[in-house]
Amino acid sequence: MTNDPGLYGYLPYQGRPKIAWPGDARIAVWIAPNIEFYEMNPEPNPVRAPWPRPNPDVVGYSHRDYGNRAGWQRMMRAMDEAGFRGSVSLNVALCEHHPEIIKACADRGWEFFSHGIYNTRYTYGMTPEQERAIIVDSRATIAKWTGQTLDGWLSPALSNNTWTMDLLAEEGVLYTCDLFHDDQPTPINVASGKLISIPYSLEMNDTIVYNTYQYTPRHYGEMIKRQFDQLYAEGAESGTVMCVPLHPYLVGQPHRIDAFAEALSYIAGHDQVWLATGREIARHYIDHHYDAVAGAVAAHDAKRG
Template structure:
C-alpha cells in the first residue's frame, strides 16, 4: 500500500533554494479564468455524473452558459483596467462553439492552457491511449485557433488517472494545475521530461467561495486581499506565486464584479508584483534553474 501519491518530494521552506522572479519582482500573480463549455447531455461516465438533476438540466446548463454570454465580458473589462492578462483554463471545444471569445482573449495576449475538451467529460476510466488522444486534440485545437503551443494543463473537474502526469510530461506540457500543495512551483516526479506543479488555488477559486462557502462578494474581495498580503510578505525571502481562478458565470454576475475589480486593483498598486501568465511563470522557473535546484535539494534531504 503506497503511503502517498508519489508525485512530489517533501521540501519545507527552511533550506529551500531561493526563487527570484524577472526584474527582481517579489510575487508572481496570475489570474486563471476557466472559460468552459458544459454539454447538457454528455456521454455517460460511470464514475461521475455531470449534472445533479435529470436531463435536460436546464437550470444548471443555462446558469453556466451565462458566463459565455455576459459574464466573460465584465470579467475581461475588470482585468483590462487592472492591467492583468488572463491564462485561460480552456475547454478547447469552446474554440468551435464561441470563437469570438477566443479572439477577444488572443487579441489581448492572453495565454491558453487546456482544461480538457468539455467540462462534462472526465478522464476517469479512460485508457492511457485515450487520454493521449485528449492531450493531442487539445494541442491541435489550441494551435489551430490561436497559434499558441500549450504549456499548461488543468484536468476537467480535476479528474486524473495514475499515469496522467507522465502523459502530460511526455506530450511537452510544462506545468499542471491539478495539485494544491505549495505556494511555489515544484517539480513533479514523472517518467520523462520536466513537469512542474503550478500554484493554482481552491481557496481563491470563485466556485468554492461562492458555491460551497456561500460568502458575499465583499468577503471574497477581502479573501483575495488577505491572501495577497500574506504572500507578498512571504516573498521577502523567496518568490511566491498567487493564483486567482475564476469562472465568468460566477464572478461576472453584476452584483459581484465590482468587488473582484477592486481587489485586483489593490494588488496591481503594489510594487514588486509580477502580473504574469502561467506560461511566463513556468518559463522563468525553468530558466532560473529553480527546477534543478529544487530537485537536488529534495534528493539531498532524503
C-alpha cells in the same frame, strides 16, 4: 508501507533554494479564467454524473452558459483596467462554439492552456491512450485557433488517473494545475521529461468561495487581498505565486464584479509584483530554479533515508 502517491518530493517551505522572479518581484500573480463549455446531455461517465439534477439539467446548463454570454465581458474589463492578462483554462471545444471569446482573449495576449475538450467529459475510466488523445487534440486545437503552444494543463473537472502526469510530460506540457499542495512551483516526479506544478488555489477559486463556502462578494474581495498580503510579505525572502481561478458565470455576475475589480486594483497598486501568465511563470522557473530545487529535494529525501 505508505499511501503517498509519490507525485512530488518533500521539502519544507522554509530553507528551500531561493526563487527570484523577474524585476526583483516578490510575488508572481496570475489569473486563470476557466472559460468552459458544458454539454446539456453528455455521454455518461461510470464514475461521475455531470449534473446534480436529472438530465437534461436546463438550470445547470443555462447558469453556466451565462458566463459565455455576459459574464466573461465584465470579468475581462476588470482585468484590463488593472493590467492583468489571463491564462485561459480552456475547454477547447469552445473554440468552435464561441470563437468571439477566443479572439477577444487572443487579441489581449492572453495565454491558452487546456481544461479538456468539454467540462462534462471526464478522464475517469479512460485508458492512457484515450487520455493522451485529449492532450493531442487540445494541442492541435489551441495551435489552430490561437497559434500558441500547449504549455499548461488542468484536467476537466479535475479528473485524473495515476498516469496523467507522465502523459503530460511525455507530450511536452510544462505545467499542471491539478495539484494544490504549495505556494511555490514544484518539480513533479514523472517517468521522463520535466513537469512542474504551479500553484492554482482552490481556496481562491470562485466556485469554492461562492458555491461551497457561500461567501459574499465583499468577503471574496477581502480574501483575495489577504491572500496577496501574506504571500507578498513572505515573497521578500523567496518568490511566491498567487493564483486567482475564475469562472465567468460566477465572478461575472453584476453584483459580484465590483469587489473582484477592487481586489485586482489593490494588487496592481503594489511594487515588486509580477503580473504574469502561467506559461511565463513555468518557463522562468524551469530555466532558473528547477534544477536547484529538484537537487535540494533529492538531497533532503536521501538524508531522511
